[in-house]
Amino acid sequence: MSAGAVPSSPGSGSWDALTDGVADGVTVGVAVGVARTTAGAWADRAAAGGGAPATAVVGGVAGSDAERLALAAWSGLAEPADPVAALLVGALGPATALEEVCAAAGRVAAGAAADRVLGPLGELRGLDAPLPGDAPEDVTRRRRVVVRALERWAVRAPGVVAGAATALEAHTAAGGQLLVPGDPVWPLPVEDLEAATPFCLWVRGRLPAGRTVALVGARAATAYGEHVARTLASGAAESGLAVVSGGAFGIDAAAHRGALAAGGPTVVVLAGGVDRSYPAAHGRLFAEVLAAGGALLSEAPPGTLPLRSRFLLRNRLIAALTQGTVVVEAAWRSGALSTARHAAGLLRPLGVVPGPVTSVASAGCHRLVREGIATLVTCADDLRELVGPIGPATVAVPGAAGVGDHPEPGPGLGPHGAGAAAPDPGSAPPPGDRSPGLADEAQRVRAAGRGPEADAPGAPEDPVRARVRDALPTRVGRSPAAVAAAAGVTAGEAQGVLALLELDGTAERTSSGWRLRRP
Numbered sequence: 001m002s003a004g005a006v007p008s009s010p011g012s013g014s015w016d017a018l019t020d021g022v023a024d025g026v027t028v029g030v031a032v033g034v035a036r037t038t039a040g041a042w043a044d045r046a047a048a049g050g051g052a053p054a055t056a057v058v059g060g061v062a063g064s065d066a067e068r069l070a071l072a073a074w075s076g077l078a079e080p081a082d083p084v085a086a087l088l089v090g091a092l093g094p095a096t097a098l099e100e101v102c103a104a105a106g107r108v109a110a111g112a113a114a115d116r117v118l119g120p121l122g123e124l125r126g127l128d129a130p131l132p133g134d135a136p137e138d139v140t141r142r143r144r145v146v147v148r149a150l151e152r153w154a155v156r157a158p159g160v161v162a163g164a165a166t167a168l169e170a171h172t173a174a175g176g177q178l179l180v181p182g183d184p185v186w187p188l189p190v191e192d193l194e195a196a197t198p199f200c201l202w203v204r205g206r207l208p209a210g211r212t213v214a215l216v217g218a219r220a221a222t223a224y225g226e227h228v229a230r231t232l233a234s235g236a237a238e239s240g241l242a243v244v245s246g247g248a249f250g251i252d253a254a255a256h257r258g259a260l261a262a263g264g265p266t267v268v269v270l271a272g273g274v275d276r277s278y279p280a281a282h283g284r285l286f287a288e289v290l291a292a293g294g295a296l297l298s299e300a301p302p303g304t305l306p307l308r309s310r311f312l313l314r315n316r317l318i319a320a321l322t323q324g325t326v327v328v329e330a331a332w333r334s335g336a337l338s339t340a341r342h343a344a345g346l347l348r349p350l351g352v353v354p355g356p357v358t359s360v361a362s363a364g365c366h367r368l369v370r371e372g373i374a375t376l377v378t379c380a381d382d383l384r385e386l387v388g389p390i391g392p393a394t395v396a397v398p399g400a401a402g403v404g405d406h407p408e409p410g411p412g413l414g415p416h417g418a419g420a421a422a423p424d425p426g427s428a429p430p431p432g433d434r435s436p437g438l439a440d441e442a443q444r445v446r447a448a449g450r451g452p453e454a455d456a457p458g459a460p461e462d463p464v465r466a467r468v469r470d471a472l473p474t475r476v477g478r479s480p481a482a483v484a485a486a487a488g489v490t491a492g493e494a495q496g497v498l499a500l501l502e503l504d505g506t507a508e509r510t511s512s513g514w515r516l517r518r519p
Helices: 034-047 062-076 081-094 095-111 118-121 138-173 188-196 223-238 251-261 281-293 308-321 336-345 359-368 379-387 436-448 464-468 479-486 493-502
Strands: 177-179 201-205 211-219 242-245 268-269 297-298 325-329 350-352 507-510 513-516
Touching: 062 081, 062 095, 062 177, 081 095, 095 118, 095 138, 095 359, 118 138, 118 436, 138 479, 138 493, 188 308, 201 281, 201 350, 211 251, 211 308, 211 336, 211 379, 223 242, 223 251, 223 308, 223 325, 223 379, 242 251, 242 297, 242 308, 242 479, 251 281, 251 325, 251 479, 268 281, 268 308, 297 308, 297 359, 308 336, 325 336, 325 359, 336 350, 336 359, 350 359, 350 379, 359 493, 464 479, 464 493, 479 493, 493 507
Parallel strands: 211 242, 211 325, 242 268, 268 297, 325 350
Antiparallel strands: 177 201, 201 297, 507 513
């Protein structure tokens, strides 16, 4: 692919706005068509003998193999749904964008001033001059956001780029697949995520060719919730629906086991690498999923740690990969509600299972119904009606009927259809919505919600601080540079947060590096 071509890669469409919430929260206005115009300008520069090469080379290979390898590298270089990464890859193509980022990483390592870090990237449309309607300071803000992204990636770039070919070779040798846009089995529905579409998907096993349904819910599930999840999953499998979930304790595991009991395939969407069984106790369950013809799937390369922030980002994939989502059991602030929000935003049908009105574990489900976002699902028949006719829809088989079809909004989408945002699942309940008689059960639910994907996150935390803390090991220390690389933050951000974590007693410095302080 030449540098001037507009690639069919994630985020290659158009953007009305781009926000880097981690860097500095500045909204970066990028007019529709910026990527297409920029790519043409880059090709002109290449033809004139300057700037990015017309044919990028990654890991010693060129052409389509270089593009594929570059997408694999991007999946480890940028955090999921990184808007700046989507813009650069969409504008330049994955291989050329990767080369330019590596060159910028070299300038960062050499201590270049911020205004020199961009290099040729500073000539991108929108970074070189104001766009129509821009305020005078917009170009400066836009450039600052991209520089911050380059500084984040500079920490990871050497290891990720050097190891991409080895990781891909090992993954393939172990029987895995790397799916990229344009592959015959690339799941077209994920492209509804637009700029948040994953660069690639690392897969073990086989993705189902038929329609799919997501069954999600709380880790701190009740016996009632797990029973209903197993029953619905079994009914779905018997009807020819593949069940998709996140592989966690509670509702997720019950849904996978229900599908397996009925002899149907199930897909586990992981927040870390597909070579890591997380939670470790589900290693046997994941092996059964593969043996039954299902799949383990992740947008992160093998070896990636399942940090807390990646679980919420993972949920958008669960919603996008399926033709409908059912929340079986979820408390008021359950992380499972983020999957519901993504499903509603994608106009996927959304259902919930009702629970006892006295149960804190079902308060989130009842809330979705009351707000008009979801419909009630009480049996397998309701689930089949929610998802629609059984048929091919999950993978992109050329010429297959139904592939990439967008399901009509379910009857419960109410005011949150196209163009309308679903309510924030993390917002506080209205006055009077919590019964004082539920205190004991609420305490039980909170106590059970442990681990990176805990269901009750509490007050919002600074995302950089959270990612640095989650990247700290509990035993052997890790250097600040290694912490920054694992967390996907700049070296300076990691140093600053580590100092604060040491002050509040969360982290400690040892002879081998930084780690979480032991109780």
